[in-house]
Amino acid sequence: MHTTPHDWITTPVTMDLLRGALDLERTAHGVLPHRLTARARAQNTDAALAMAASQPSGVRLVFRTAATAIELDTLATKRVYVGAPPRPDGVYDLLVDGRLAGQASVAGGNTLTIDMATGTAAHQPGPVGSLRFTGLADGVKDVEIWLPHNETTEIVALRTDAPVEPAPDRGRKVWLHHGSSISHGSDAASPTTTWPALAASLGGVELINLGLGGNALLDPFTARALRDTPADLISIKIGINLVNTDLMRLRAFGPAVHGFLDTIREGRPTTPLLVVSPILCPIHEDTPGPTATDVTALGAGQLRFLAAGDPAERASGKLTLGVVRDALAKIVEQRAAEDPNLHYLDGRDLYGQADSAELPLPDQLHPDAAAHRRIGERFAELAFAVDGPFTDRSA
Structure with a gap:
């Protein structure tokens, strides 16, 4: 299989070589x-959430080495949507040393073939594949391989030509973020250009x-995962998925948000916590869900x-994005009277x-690559500003 003259060293992939994963x-x-704990996954019964949590957005192999060549064997699970154009292969x-090198x-x-019209999916097993990075500079360096943000990825083997x-630890703060497919990365160009990854890079923090x-449905097991994950900064972006799924009414929404925040505060009572409302999404600003596939467009x-x-x-x-923003702003204002480390950001300030x-x-729901960059830059400007919610005021 290997045709290059390198003397390969195979290194087992363990948690000490990974960042951004909880398990x-x-x-x-x-x-x-x-990206969810085993306990949280055990309490989940939804296949879509299981798939999303196994897609390694923000997960990267991080190690120090003098290697000039790296090979990685992986087994991806790729999504195919019936009637839609083929999706490109995930990007690594x-x-x-912190700079994009390949x-x-x-x-x-x-292959997971998903029929949006019927809500069914079929799984077809396929072969392990490999990638190779060569020609790396001599000398000891810090290497990061960011896994595809939108493609479930089993790591089969890591090989290098040096140990x-x-x-x-670079002493950076850890930023823990929770949100919807937009935070997951949706149609970003690559894993380091999702808006959270861009914002983390600009803010000089380590992203989870x-x-x-x-x-992003206010699931209690997700709140517990956030509570139990060590972090210096936390943000939650809530709203669009609750409208998408038509999951709850306003009567349930307020108590559910309070409960979600209460759970986080059980383990992180004073950590800066930023609540972010939805970015602008014209189809749902004043019209409730559920969100449906445009069958006419799918036919084309x-x-x-x-x-x-x-x-x-x-x-x-029924919830709309306007209703959600009003409710979130009021909840944060109410709680902030006793929680000075709780902050609110209107998502329309990002987009x-x-x-x-x-x-x-492009699809009426998800930002494209250029919009991801803009959202990431705006978030960094607002959250990491001198007087922003993620600024250390203890100094």
């Missing part, structure tokens, strides 16, 4: 990083991204979404009306 499951092929980003994709892998050791596509080979609710249903407590006109959501 590492041993599989028949290798190891599978998860290589960073050397990108690659891995062919093959399992590896865990990278030293619990953005879970379609599943395009994946687009529409709001299937009725604006009149707001009167009975608002002018941004929507310039960089519209």
Whole structure:
């Protein structure tokens, strides 16, 4: 299989070589990083959440080495949507001493064929694939391999032509973030260009991204995972998935948000905690969910979404993004009177009306690569500003 003249060293992948994962499951092929704890996964019964948590957004191999060549064998699970254009293979980003030094994709892998019209999915097993980075500079360096943010990835083998050791702690603060598919990465170009990854880079912090596509739903087990994960900074971005799924009415929303925040505060009573409301999403600003697939667009080979609710249903407590923002702002204002480390950010300050006109959501729901960059830059400007919510005021 290996045609290069290197003397390869195979290093077992363990948690001390990973950042951004909360658990590492041993599989028949290798190891599978998860972004939810085993306890949380045991309490989950939703296949979409299980898939999202196994997609390694923000998860990266991090090590120090003098290697000039690196090989990685992985087994991906790739999604195919019936009627929609093929999705590109997931991207791996290589960073050397903090700078992008290469990108690659891995062919093959399992295939999950999803029929949005019927809500069914079929799994087809496939082969392990490999990627190789060569020509790295001589000398000891810190290497990061960011796994594809939107592709379940089992790590089968890590090979290098020099020994590896865990990278030293750089003393950076750890930022723990939870949100929807937009935080997960949606249509970002690569794993280091999702908006949370960009914001973390600009803010000089270590990211743990619990953005879970379609599943920022105030689940108690997610709150406990946030509570139990060591972090210096925490943010939660809540709203769009509750509207997407039409999961609850306003009567349940307020207590659920309080309960979610209460749980986090049980373990992190004074950690800076930023509540972020949804970015602008025109189809759901004043129209409730559920979100539906645009069947007409799907027939034309395009994946687009529409709001299937009725604006009149707001009167009975159905959620829209406008309703969610108003409620979140009031909840944070109420709690902040006794919790000075709790803060609120209106998501439209990250992506608002002018941004929507310039960089519209291609499928009516998810930002594209350019919008991810803008959201990441805006978040860094606001959260890590001199007087921002993530600024250390103890100095």
